[in-house]
Amino acid sequence: MADKMVLLVFSGTIDRLVGMSVLVSGAVALDMDVDIYLMLWGAYAFKKENIGKDMEISEHQTLAEKLKSGMEKAGLKPWFESMKALKEMGNVKVHACGAAAKTWDATLENMDFVDDIVGASELVSALAEAKVALFI
Amino acid sequence: MADKMVLLVFSGTIDRLVGMSVLVSGAVALDMDVDIYLMLWGAYAFKKENIGKDMEISEHQTLAEKLKSGMEKAGLKPWFESMKALKEMGNVKVHACGAAAKTWDATLENMDFVDDIVGASELVSALAEAKVALFI
Amino acid sequence: MADKMVLLVFSGTIDRLVGMSVLVSGAVALDMDVDIYLMLWGAYAFKKENIGKDMEISEHQTLAEKLKSGMEKAGLKPWFESMKALKEMGNVKVHACGAAAKTWDATLENMDFVDDIVGASELVSALAEAKVALFI
Numbered sequence: 001m002a003d004k005m006v007l008l009v010f011s012g013t014i015d016r017l018v019g020m021s022v023l024v025s026g027a028v029a030l031d032m033d034v035d036i037y038l039m040l041w042g043a044y045a046f047k048k049e050n051i052g053k054d055m056e057i058s059e060h061q062t063l064a065e066k067l068k069s070g071m072e073k074a075g076l077k078p079w080f081e082s083m084k085a086l087k088e089m090g091n092v093k094v095h096a097c098g099a100a101a102k103t104w105d106a107t108l109e110n111m112d113f114v115d116d117i118v119g120a121s122e123l124v125s126a127l128a129e130a131k132v133a134l135f136i
Numbered sequence: 137m138a139d140k141m142v143l144l145v146f147s148g149t150i151d152r153l154v155g156m157s158v159l160v161s162g163a164v165a166l167d168m169d170v171d172i173y174l175m176l177w178g179a180y181a182f183k184k185e186n187i188g189k190d191m192e193i194s195e196h197q198t199l200a201e202k203l204k205s206g207m208e209k210a211g212l213k214p215w216f217e218s219m220k221a222l223k224e225m226g227n228v229k230v231h232a233c234g235a236a237a238k239t240w241d242a243t244l245e246n247m248d249f250v251d252d253i254v255g256a257s258e259l260v261s262a263l264a265e266a267k268v269a270l271f272i
Numbered sequence: 273m274a275d276k277m278v279l280l281v282f283s284g285t286i287d288r289l290v291g292m293s294v295l296v297s298g299a300v301a302l303d304m305d306v307d308i309y310l311m312l313w314g315a316y317a318f319k320k321e322n323i324g325k326d327m328e329i330s331e332h333q334t335l336a337e338k339l340k341s342g343m344e345k346a347g348l349k350p351w352f353e354s355m356k357a358l359k360e361m362g363n364v365k366v367h368a369c370g371a372a373a374k375t376w377d378a379t380l381e382n383m384d385f386v387d388d389i390v391g392a393s394e395l396v397s398a399l400a401e402a403k404v405a406l407f408i
Contacts, residue, residue: 003400008270010155013195019282019311019407022371026396039155040203041195056196059285059313060328067312067375074374099158102210103203124162127268128139132399134280134407135155135270144406146291149331175291176339177331192332235294238346239339260298263404264275271291271406 002091004033006130008123012041012050013058015067016136017079023134025082028090032131036094037123038114043100046111051080083113097123138227140169142266144259148177148186149194151203152272153215159270161218164226168267172230173259174250179236182247187216219249233259274363276305278402280395284313284322285330287339288408289351295406297354300362304403308366309395310386315372318383323352355385369395 005027009020020036027034038046045054057064086092095118096106108114127133141163145156156172163170174182181190193200222228231254232242244250263269277299281292292308299306310318317326329336358364367390368378380386399405 005396005399008155008159010152010272011195015312016282019280022311022369022392023280023396026392026394029393030396030400032396032400039158040151044196044199054196058195059283059330060316060326063316070375070377074371076371076375097158099207099210099212103206103212105206120158120162121165122162124141124159124166124168124268127141127270128166128168130268132396132402132405133268133270134399134405135272136282136407144291144295146288146408147331175294176287180332180335190332194331233294235346235348239342239348241342256294256298257301258298260277260295260302260304260404263277263406264302264304266404269404269406271408 002031002033003131004035004129005132006126007034007036008039008135009036009042010039011058011136012045013056014079015057017045018071018076020136021079021082021086024086024092028086028092034090034092035126037126038094038096038100040100040103043096043106044104046114047104047106048110048112051112052078080112087113138167138169139267140171140265141268142262143170143172144175144271145172145178146175147194147272148181149192150215151193153181154207154212156272157215157218157222160222160228164222164228170226170228171262173262174230174232174236176236176239179232179242180240182232182250183240183242184246184248187248188214216248223249274303274305275403276307276401277404278398279306279308280311280407281308281314282311283330283408284317285328286351287329289317290343290348292408293351293354293358296358296364300358300364306362306364307398309398310366310368310372312372312375315368315378316376318368318386319376319378320382320384323384324350352384359385
């Protein structure tokens with residue numbers, strides 16, 4: 001069985017989501033399985049109506065433009081472009097936490113990339129079995 | 137001996153603290169022990185004078201009202217209500233880091249839920265023995 | 273071989289970087305090896321031109337002054353002062369992620385404390401071998 005990386009994606013900011021996709025790309029390159037669990041703002045960010053539209057970043061708001069041009073120069077793509085490719089290349093599953101989804105009226109139909117909706121104890125079980133687990 | 141989840145609670149924002157309590161509830165449901173270590177803003181948030189009064193959230197400030205109504209609809213209680221119940225139900229200990237506590241003049245008397253005050257190496261020892269460790 | 277703590281430093285805010293240095297000090301006290309990986313804002317923060325000048329904090333902006341005086345009282349030094357001492361005392365390596373560095377035109381010459389520049393899969397490999405791994 002392949003080693004597993006579990007990412008708890010609490011944040012819905014586009015810079016932290018790029019951090020997520022960099023970690024997923026590294027894990028896929030190493031043939032690790034990846035399970036992403038969307039917590040509060042993560043579920044918000046994965047709603048189709050917010051993807052590519054909500055552009056909030058997590059810190060250093062005054063550097064937003066510099067960040068954008070710097071990331072382009074560095075070849076860092078928006079998280080949702082990377083996510084599409086990474087789900088095709090590797091074993092990457094995305095789970096939304098039930099309460100987080102309900103907070104934003106998020107469903108399997110109005111979110112992108114999400115495979116299923118799960119409860120808190122399933123999430124913690126996954127953490128306990130992971131080789132690597134991070135809260136983003 | 138039960139598996140242990142260690143949460144380093146650096147943030148003192150009410151949304152991230154709900155993330156904390158969701159993780160604790162999952163761990164308690166799985167009969168895991170939980171040790172919470174309050175770092176900088178965590179120690180601030182657990183002071184009695186701030187609980188239920190300081191309502192800062194970690195991101196997407198313009199969505200604060202929508203978050204509040206969405207969380208009510210989803211049955212997500214304020215973190216301090218959950219924490220009370222979870223400490224009664226499970227083996228959940230809360231430790232404040234000494235330097236963080238001192239930063240805010242926080243003591244065992246003027247904080248809620250806190251069992252003791254510890255140093256940095258005790259915190260890292262706990263990390264090394266945990267089954268799951270996250271920085272929130 | 274000593275146990276290893278891996279810190280993924282995504283944030284470049286001075287309060288979270290103090291959290292980083294507290295964790296590093298605990299690990300060094302326990303004779304653990306430490307590998308710090310600078311992700312997006314971390315690479316920004318370690319540029320010489322920003323160290324000691326960019327004073328952004330991650331939350332509770334209105335408490336910035338109170339935080340500063342509280343930290344002084346508690347003996348919490350600025351992260352870059354601690355980092356210098358900790359690199360001398362322990363086995364603490366700092367790696368910048370290539371894409372993060374490129375985003376900010378950061379190089380081994382214009383950053384402080386950084387030992388080398390690495391790719392995403394090296395970072396994830398380090399996570400998989402760590403005793404403790406946290407995303408800050």
